[in-house]
Amino acid sequence: MERIVMKFGGTSVANEERIERAASLxxxxxxxxxxxxxxxxxxxxxxxxxxxxxxxxxxxATSRELDMLLTTGEQVTASLLAMAITAKGIEARSFTxxxxxxxxxxxxxxxxxxxxKAGKVIATLNKGGVAVITGFQGVDxxxxxxxxxxxxxxxxxxxxxIAIEAARCDIYTDVEGVFTTDPRMIKNASxxxxxxxxxxxxxxxxxxxxxxxxxxxxxxxxxxxxRVRPAHIEGMGTVIKEEVEMESNLIVRGVAFEEDIVRITxxxxxxxxxxxxxxFTALAGEQVNVDIIVQxxxxxxxxxxxxxxxxxxxxxxxxxxxxxxxxxxxxxxDFEVGLAKVxxxxxxxxxxxxxxxNMFDALRLAxxxxxxxxxxxxxxxxxxxxxxxxxxxxxxxxxxxxxxxx
Amino acid sequence: MERIVMKFGGTSVANEERIERAASLxxxxxxxxxxxxxxxxxxxxxxxxxxxxxxxxxxxATSRELDMLLTTGEQVTASLLAMAITAKGIEARSFTxxxxxxxxxxxxxxxxxxxxKAGKVIATLNKGGVAVITGFQGVDxxxxxxxxxxxxxxxxxxxxxIAIEAARCDIYTDVEGVFTTDPRMIKNASxxxxxxxxxxxxxxxxxxxxxxxxxxxxxxxxxxxxRVRPAHIEGMGTVIKEEVEMESNLIVRGVAFEEDIVRITxxxxxxxxxxxxxxFTALAGEQVNVDIIVQxxxxxxxxxxxxxxxxxxxxxxxxxxxxxxxxxxxxxxDFEVGLAKVxxxxxxxxxxxxxxxNMFDALRLAxxxxxxxxxxxxxxxxxxxxxxxxxxxxxxxxxxxxxxxx
Numbered sequence: 093m094e095r096i097v098m099k100f101g102g103t104s105v106a107n108e109e110r111i112e113r114a115a116s117l118x119x120x121x122x123x124x125x126x127x128x129x130x131x132x133x134x135x136x137x138x139x140x141x142x143x144x145x146x147x148x149x150x151x152x153a154t155s156r157e158l159d160m161l162l163t164t165g166e167q168v169t170a171s172l173l174a175m176a177i178t179a180k181g182i183e184a185r186s187f188t189x190x191x192x193x194x195x196x197x198x199x200x201x202x203x204x205x206x207x208x209k210a211g212k213v214i215a216t217l218n219k220g221g222v223a224v225i226t227g228f229q230g231v232d233x234x235x236x237x238x239x240x241x242x243x244x245x246x247x248x249x250x251x252x253x254i255a256i257e258a259a260r261c262d263i264y265t266d267v268e269g270v271f272t273t274d275p276r277m278i279k280n281a282s283x284x285x286x287x288x289x290x291x292x293x294x295x296x297x298x299x300x301x302x303x304x305x306x307x308x309x310x311x312x313x314x315x316x317x318x319r320v321r322p323a324h325i326e327g328m329g330t331v332i333k334e335e336v337e338m339e340s341n342l343i344v345r346g347v348a349f350e351e352d353i354v355r356i357t358x359x360x361x362x363x364x365x366x367x368x369x370x371x372f373t374a375l376a377g378e379q380v381n382v383d384i385i386v387q388x389x390x391x392x393x394x395x396x397x398x399x400x401x402x403x404x405x406x407x408x409x410x411x412x413x414x415x416x417x418x419x420x421x422x423x424x425x426d427f428e429v430g431l432a433k434v435x436x437x438x439x440x441x442x443x444x445x446x447x448x449x450n451m452f453d454a455l456r457l458a459x460x461x462x463x464x465x466x467x468x469x470x471x472x473x474x475x476x477x478x479x480x481x482x483x484x485x486x487x488x489x490x491x492x493x494x495x496x497x498x
Numbered sequence: 499m500e501r502i503v504m505k506f507g508g509t510s511v512a513n514e515e516r517i518e519r520a521a522s523l524x525x526x527x528x529x530x531x532x533x534x535x536x537x538x539x540x541x542x543x544x545x546x547x548x549x550x551x552x553x554x555x556x557x558x559a560t561s562r563e564l565d566m567l568l569t570t571g572e573q574v575t576a577s578l579l580a581m582a583i584t585a586k587g588i589e590a591r592s593f594t595x596x597x598x599x600x601x602x603x604x605x606x607x608x609x610x611x612x613x614x615k616a617g618k619v620i621a622t623l624n625k626g627g628v629a630v631i632t633g634f635q636g637v638d639x640x641x642x643x644x645x646x647x648x649x650x651x652x653x654x655x656x657x658x659x660i661a662i663e664a665a666r667c668d669i670y671t672d673v674e675g676v677f678t679t680d681p682r683m684i685k686n687a688s689x690x691x692x693x694x695x696x697x698x699x700x701x702x703x704x705x706x707x708x709x710x711x712x713x714x715x716x717x718x719x720x721x722x723x724x725r726v727r728p729a730h731i732e733g734m735g736t737v738i739k740e741e742v743e744m745e746s747n748l749i750v751r752g753v754a755f756e757e758d759i760v761r762i763t764x765x766x767x768x769x770x771x772x773x774x775x776x777x778f779t780a781l782a783g784e785q786v787n788v789d790i791i792v793q794x795x796x797x798x799x800x801x802x803x804x805x806x807x808x809x810x811x812x813x814x815x816x817x818x819x820x821x822x823x824x825x826x827x828x829x830x831x832d833f834e835v836g837l838a839k840v841x842x843x844x845x846x847x848x849x850x851x852x853x854x855x856n857m858f859d860a861l862r863l864a865x866x867x868x869x870x871x872x873x874x875x876x877x878x879x880x881x882x883x884x885x886x887x888x889x890x891x892x893x894x895x896x897x898x899x900x901x902x903x904x
Contacts, residue, residue, distance in 0.1 A: 108554050142574070148514050150581035157584070160577035160592045164570035168548070171566035175556035178563070186566045190596075191641055212641075235597055235618075 095127040095217060097261040099227065099249035104264050104323035105169050106136030114323060115176035117264070118222060122182055127217040129256055131227040131249040132173055134165025155200035159229070159239045163189065166226035166245070174224045183221035187213060189238075190231035192223070193255075194248060198232040202241035205230060205248070208255035217256065225252060243304020250310045250318070260331075261316055263303060264323035269330035270295065270302060272494035273347040273485055280495040285328075286336045287345060292318075294437040294471045295346050308332065336439065343440035343447055344492035347485050351478055352403035353383075353431040355463055358413070359396045361423045370420055371397070374412050380405045383433070384466040384475060394423075400433070400464060400475055431463060432481035435473035436488055442469045454491040460484050501533040501623060503667040505633065505655035510670050510729035511575050512542030520729060521582035523670070524628060528588055533623040535662055537633040537655040538579055540571025561606035565635070565645045569595065572632035572651075580630045589627035593619060595644075596637035598629070599661075600654060604638040608647035611636060611654070614661035623662065631658055649710020656716045656724070666737075667722055669709060670729035675736035676701065676708060678900035679753040679891055686901040691734075692742045693751060698724075700843040700877045701754050714738065742845065749846035749853055750898035753891050757884055758809035759789075759837040761869055764819070765802045767829045776826055777803070780818050786811045789839070790872040790881065800829070806839065806870060806881055837869060838887035841879040842894055848875045860897040866890050 098121065100114045114130075121128050142161050146153050153161075170186035177184035193209030216223040227245030230238050240247055246263060253261035268283055270292065275281040287295075289312035296305045302320055311318050311332070321329025358371065375382055384400045401409055406429070413425050441447045448465075451472055455462060460483065464475035476484055489495065504527065506520045520536075527534050548567050552559050559567075576592035583590035599615030619629040633651030636644050646653055652669060659667035674689055676698065681687040693701075695718035702711045708726055717724050717738070727735025764777065781788055790806045807815055812835070819831050847853045854871075857878055861868060866889065870881035882890055895901065 108551070111555060145514070145578065146581055149517060149578050150585040153581040154584065157577045157580050157592060160580070160594075161574060164573045167570045167573075168567060171563045172551065172555050174563050174566070175552055175559040178560065179556040186563060188566075188643070191643075237594070237597075 093125060093127050095129065095256050095258045096121060097129050097131060097249050097253040097256070097258045098264060099131040099245060099261065100133065100173075100264045100323060101245065101266070102133040102136050102139070103266045105132055105173065108172075110323070111169070111173050111176050114173060114264070115180055117323065118177055119180050119182060122222065128222050129213055129217060129252055129258070130173065130222060130224045131245060131252055132166055132169040132224060133227050133245040134162070135169050138165040138168070156236065159200045159237050162239055163226065163229040163237050166228055170224045170226045174222075177222050177224070183219070184224055185216050185221055186224045186226075188226050189229035189248070190235075192225040192252070194225075194230035194251065196230035196232055196238045196240070198234070198236060198238065200236070200238055203230060203232065203238035205240065205251045208251050210252065210255040213252070214256055243306045246304045246307030247310055250307050250314075250316055253316050254310075254314045258316070260319055261311065262319045262321055262329075263307075264321055265302060266322070266324060267302060267320070268322045268325070268327050269320050270332070270346075272345065273489050274349070277349075277482060278347075278486055278489050281489065282495055284330045284345060286331045286333065288336045288439050289332060289334060290470055291336075291345055291437050291439055292332045294435070294468075295348050303332070342438070343444045344436045344438040344488075344494065346437045347488045347492075347494065348435045348437060349481055349485050350433045351481065353400050353433050353475055353478075354403055354406050354409075355398055355400050355428045355431055355475060356409060356413075357396055357398040357426040357428075358420075358422045359394055359424045359426070360421070361394055362421070370416075371413075372399075374416050374420070375409060378408050378412050380409050380412065384464050384473065386464055386466075398464060400431070403429070428463065430478050431475050432478040433473050433475050434481060434484045434488065435471050436492065437471045439470050441472070448472045450491060451488060454487050455484060458483060458487045460487070499531065499533050501535065501662050501664045502527060503535050503537060503655050503659040503662070503664045504670060505537040505651060505667065506539065506579075506670045506729060507651065507672070508539040508542050508545070509672045511538055511579065514578075516729070517575075517579050517582050520579060520670070521586055523729065524583055525586050525588060528628065534628050535619055535623060535658055535664070536579065536628060536630045537651060537658055538572055538575040538630060539633050539651040540568070541575050541578075544571040544574070562642065565606045565643050568645055569632065569635045569643050572634055576630045576632045580628075583628050583630070589625070590630055591622050591627055592630045592632075594632050595635035595654075596641075598631040598658070600631075600636035600657065602636035602638055602644045602646070604640070604642060604644065606642070606644055609636060609638065609644035611646065611657045614657050616658065616661040619658070620662055649712045652710045652713035653716055656713050656720075656722055659722050660716075660720045664722070666725055667717065668725045668727055668735075669713075670727055671708060672728070672730060673708060673726070674728045674731070674733050675726050676738070676752070678751065679755070679895050683888060684753075684892055684895050687895065688901055690736045690751060692737045692739065694742045694845050695738060695740060696876055697742075697751055697843050697845055698738045700841070700874075701752050709738070748844070749850045750842045750844040750894075750900065751846075752843045753894045753898075753900065754841045754843060755887055755891050756839045757887065759806050759839050759881055759884075760809055760812050760815075761804055761806050761834045761837055761881060762815060762819075763802055763804040763832040763834075764826075764828045765800055765830045765832070766827070767800055768827075776822075777819075778805075780822050780826070781815060784814050784818050786815050786818065790870050790879065792870055792872075804870060806837070809835070834869070836884050837881050838884040839879050839881050840887060840890045840894065841877050842898065843877045845876050847878070854878045856897060857894060860893050861890060864889060864893045866893070
C-alpha cells in the first residue's frame, strides 16, 4: 500500500476551520487507499506569540528553554488535527517529535535530524491509522527536546517521508504552487507543473519563499519527490523532482527577485595581496552573508572588489570594515544602497550559452542599468536599481516567454 | 543540603507578573541554601481554553489525544518559569513529565504514578540548578503521554518530593493556608499552623478545596510533610503532617460545609431482605457517589434506608431507582432537596466522647433541625436545611472556640 506524507504549514492549520479542511484533505487520500503520515507546524502565529511571552520574561532565554516552550505549538496542532480526523471516522494518533523517533543532534534551536526511528509511526499506518507528527522538533541522544530552526517543519516532513519510504511528500501551503515569478507582481505568471530540485533550490535561495532550501536539499539527496500544493483550494500544485520534462523553449523556468541589496566596493592602491580572503573571513565571523562577489584586477588600474549584502547587514558590515581597516589594508570603501537582485533560473541554461546574453540584451533595451552580474550553471543574477526591479522582472518574464508555461 | 519541592498552581502562574513572583519565592529558598525542585500547573485558564478548542473539533475526543493536547499547558509554564528564574541569575531547567521520569500506568486522563525516576532532576539539583517540572502529567511504559486527572499537579509534587527525598513539599496557592472554616463566610475563622493528614483529608473530602485528597493520601503514606502557603503574599501557611501538637481545648480543628445535598429515603413494607446492597451497587454502577447512609430497622415499623447524594446526581439516582424498582423490591422512595452538610473535624474527638453531644446541643439551642447524622473517629457530620447552613457553621465555630486557634 502506497504511503505518502502530507505536511501542513502554520497558515493551513491556523484555526478550527482550516484544521477541519486539512482533515478532509487527509480523508480523501485515505479513501484513495493511501497510508498517510501527516506533519504539522504550530497554528498560525502561535510561535510568534510564545516568543513574545518569553521575551517579556527573559530577553535572552537559553535556546534549550525556548525549544521547550516552542515545541508545545506543534503538539497542540497535532492533537487537534488527530481529533479532527477521528471525528471523520478514521483512526488517528498524534506523535510528538520524540514519540515519532525524530532524533537530532544537541544544538538547540537549530538541530539537525540524525535519524528517524519510525517504528511507532509505521505501526500506526499499518493498522490503517493516520499518524499526525509534530514538525520542527526532535529529541537528542540524552532526551533533550530540540527544534530544527527555520524551515524545520518542511525538513521534518521530508525526513519522515524518507524514513517511512513514502512515495512522495506533499507540502500543503497557502500558494497554488511554484510560479515562474511572483504572481502578485506579474499578473501573467504561470504555475509550473514540475521543477527540478536544483531549480527549486535556486528559486528558494533567491527568496521565492514556499519551501526551505534545507528541505529541498534533503529531498534531493534522497530523491524524495516533493509536491507543493494549496491547502485552501483544489489544485495539484507543483512537483519537485530530479528529472523534469523539458521542452526546448523552456530553458528558463523562473524569474526570482529580492530587494534591499547593498553593494559594497573596496579599493586598494596596491596590487592584491591576499587581503581579499581576510575581508570575507572577517565578515563571516560576524555572520554577515555575502552574496555576489566581483573582483576587478585590470592592468594599470587600482584593484577593487565589490560584493553584495542584505540591507540588514549593512551597519554590521561597515563596522567590520572600519574596525579592521589597517589589517585589511584597503584605501577606500564605497557603498550603494537601493539595489535589487533579479535572477533567471533554469536547468536548460547549462547547454544554452546564449541565455545570459539574451538577458543582458533585454535589460539594455529597457534601459535598465546592471550593477553586478553573477552566473551559475542554472542561474544568472543581476543587481540593478530597485526602482527598475518590477520592470526588469516583467521584461525577463516576457523575454523568456514564461507566461506560456503551463 | 536540604531539598524541598515548591508547587505552583494555575492561579499562581497565571501571567508574567505572577511567574516573576514565583521565581522570586524560589530565589529566596535557593538563597537560604535549599536545593529546589518546582512543580507547575498550566497557566490560569489554559487547560479550559484547550478543552474548549478540542470540544469544537471533536466533542468526544479520545482521552489519549486530550492528554497530548492538555500537557502542552504545563510545558509552557515550566519553560517560562525556568526563564524567569534564569533571569534572576540562577540556573534553571524545565522538564516535561517524561523527562522528569514520572512514570504512570496507561489510563489516559486519570493515570496513576507508578514510579519517579528522578535521576535527571537530582543531577540538576546537585549542580546547583533549579529543576522546574510539569505537574499533572507523565509517561507510560510504551512512551504514551498521560495525565493524572483532578488534583494531578499536587500529586506530581508529592511524588517528586518523595523521589528526591525532599524535607517537605510546599504547595503554593491563592489562599493563606488551611482555616478553621471558610474565612469568606465566618469572619473570625483562624488559620491553622498545623493539621494532621487525616484531619486535612476529612476537610478536603468535605469540600474545603485547597488540596486534593489524593495528594494528601500520597503524602501521608510516605510521611512527606506538606505546607499549604500563599503565593501572592508573605505567609507561612499551614503544615500538614502526621503528628500535630494538640492542646486540650483543640479537640475540634475545623468546621467544613457543603451545599446541594439531597436526601433520599426508601421505604420497604417487608423486613430487610438484602436489597440494600443492591441499591448501592446499582447506584455505584452509574457513578453516583453516595455519602451518608442511615438505616432504620425498628421493631414493628416498616424498615427504611436514607442516604445523601449531591444535587448533580439527583436525576441519575431517581432514574436508577425507577428502572430497578421491581428488582430492588421497595415500596416508596422519598426525597428532600435544599439540604447542606456541616461537619466538625478533629483528631482529638476519638478520645473525647462528648464532642458529638456538644455539637447536637449547640444546634438544638439554635433551633437548627438535624436531618441525618454521620460520625467517624475524627469527624461528625450533620445534614441540615441549607437555609440554616451559615448559622450552623457560625454556631459550631463559636461552640468549639475555633477563633482562638492561632
